[in-house]
Amino acid sequence: MATGDAAGSGKQASEEAWWHDAVIYQVYLRSFADSDGDGVGDIPGLSSRLDNLTRLGVDGIWLSPCHPSPDLDHGYDVVDYTDIDARYGGMPAFQEFLDQAHARGLKVLMDIVPNHCSAAHPWFLKALAAPPGSPERERFIFRDGRGPDRSLPPNNWPGGFGGSAWTRVDDGQWYLHTFDPGQPDFNWRNPKVADHFDHVLRRWFDRGIDGFRIDVAHLLLKHPDLPDWPDLTMYNAHQQNQPGIHDVYRRWRRIADSYDRELTYVGEVWVPTVSDLAKYVQPDELHQAFYFDLLYSPWDAAAFREAVDRGLDGIASAGTIVSWTLGNHDVHRVVTRYGRVGPDTGAGGSPARSRGAVDVRLGEQRARAALLFLLALPGSIYLYQGEELGLPEVQDLPDHARQDPIWSRSGHTEHGRDGCRVPLPWRKTGSSFGFGAGGSWLPQPDWFGDYAVEQQWLDVDSTLWLYARALSNRRALRDRLAGEALEWMAVPDRPDVLVYRRGGVICVTTFGDAALDLPAGWGRVICSSAPVVDGRLPGAAAAWLLIG
Numbered sequence: 001m002a003t004g005d006a007a008g009s010g011k012q013a014s015e016e017a018w019w020h021d022a023v024i025y026q027v028y029l030r031s032f033a034d035s036d037g038d039g040v041g042d043i044p045g046l047s048s049r050l051d052n053l054t055r056l057g058v059d060g061i062w063l064s065p066c067h068p069s070p071d072l073d074h075g076y077d078v079v080d081y082t083d084i085d086a087r088y089g090g091m092p093a094f095q096e097f098l099d100q101a102h103a104r105g106l107k108v109l110m111d112i113v114p115n116h117c118s119a120a121h122p123w124f125l126k127a128l129a130a131p132p133g134s135p136e137r138e139r140f141i142f143r144d145g146r147g148p149d150r151s152l153p154p155n156n157w158p159g160g161f162g163g164s165a166w167t168r169v170d171d172g173q174w175y176l177h178t179f180d181p182g183q184p185d186f187n188w189r190n191p192k193v194a195d196h197f198d199h200v201l202r203r204w205f206d207r208g209i210d211g212f213r214i215d216v217a218h219l220l221l222k223h224p225d226l227p228d229w230p231d232l233t234m235y236n237a238h239q240q241n242q243p244g245i246h247d248v249y250r251r252w253r254r255i256a257d258s259y260d261r262e263l264t265y266v267g268e269v270w271v272p273t274v275s276d277l278a279k280y281v282q283p284d285e286l287h288q289a290f291y292f293d294l295l296y297s298p299w300d301a302a303a304f305r306e307a308v309d310r311g312l313d314g315i316a317s318a319g320t321i322v323s324w325t326l327g328n329h330d331v332h333r334v335v336t337r338y339g340r341v342g343p344d345t346g347a348g349g350s351p352a353r354s355r356g357a358v359d360v361r362l363g364e365q366r367a368r369a370a371l372l373f374l375l376a377l378p379g380s381i382y383l384y385q386g387e388e389l390g391l392p393e394v395q396d397l398p399d400h401a402r403q404d405p406i407w408s409r410s411g412h413t414e415h416g417r418d419g420c421r422v423p424l425p426w427r428k429t430g431s432s433f434g435f436g437a438g439g440s441w442l443p444q445p446d447w448f449g450d451y452a453v454e455q456q457w458l459d460v461d462s463t464l465w466l467y468a469r470a471l472s473n474r475r476a477l478r479d480r481l482a483g484e485a486l487e488w489m490a491v492p493d494r495p496d497v498l499v500y501r502r503g504g505v506i507c508v509t510t511f512g513d514a515a516l517d518l519p520a521g522w523g524r525v526i527c528s529s530a531p532v533v534d535g536r537l538p539g540a541a542a543a544w545l546l547i548g
């Protein structure tokens, strides 16, 4: 509950703040578990599977947006920020879920979408009905077009999903939407917008949640003159990461700090350099920001080491922790990325959604190794649902089933993100492999049952068991690892191997095909992604060893 005045300086996060080393599991709700057979995952479905998450051993959940929404971008187009969509079970189901998660010791982060809402949001409907220059339009970014009859967009900015970032309305004005036309951008220079979001934050904190993941946190403010950007192949610095953005997060931090429990914000922040990123996680701004460099690194020892060093050096300078991740609902699944053996055909529209031939088995081995590499790092960890099953990307969805706006906005040239959002398999057989009683909103391939949760719990060598063992080790070693820095250890003549030490734990990863004989002095193997026989770690594998 709220205590005292929200104004004042940022409360310093304690060294022991729960989120400093938490492992948070991202639930993409519509694909997690369906309780009512409508083919779409929902909150009662999630609640019914919480024991599986505690068995897995995560510390908390990041719940993808579940507010009322026409779902043009699956919840990232919000109609009412203070309610829960009835299709997901409404507010009673949410409160029940929150209580049940807390009863199991799980933290709950919601996903807040402050850059834009849905074109069906009451504010936007009012803006459309009101004349140019009206206060209703001032909550969004409406402008006259260019050219003699104003029929050209106000500037040259492209939309994030393809096409222009501007759409023209009936009276001839244009509105800005950084993503789909169904997602109009708010005007964050209007104090009414900021006030509204203060209210939204408090609303959910008062209900008892533990924090927010902030959608495209760097985008809220645009250059006041909305000028053209000269080179659209480069990061458009007029459209994002504007200096005033930091005032927004100082204000949000004061709100979080006014509660007498430890809350956290984790920003999805896309900025050119890690020093730009560090500015978002100053002690009086966000607690965390995703560090994506490791996600974007190829499976390569030098690239991984560089990404880790850059993250630790850059973020530590801001006095907070790095928030690591290898996957989310916007990129291809990690098994597929690491198993890519053919050239990128480019049709994915992003290096993390490359397309081409995949060796799934190799990808699996590497992804298992990457997990151990990740989990011994200092900082918080974000996992994406299904990676604990070793699920590969579903690359061959039928075109008619694709729903990601990237598919339509790119003129059906980029497949987009549906392949990592296919509903989870819970059982080897049966209706939608145990996801629900009535099919699934994206078709699951026949092979999905081989990755089913139930099946994997029966096999101690499964990827699910590896995740559970690794998470339980990380938990057991928590005190030993807390506050301990990472120190690289040299392995002569093996540039394909990375070894680091933290608090008496050694993490060793072989990136190439060749095995490594583990020196006796490195200690006892407590966890490995592949069997270690006679002290030999195979290629494309990782192990943790306990010194002494």
Ligand code: NOJ
Binding pocket: 073, 076, 113, 179, 215, 216, 268, 329, 330
């Ligand atoms: C980032 C989210 O992760 C993505 O899924 C969404 O499409 C965009 N922001 C727009 O909200």
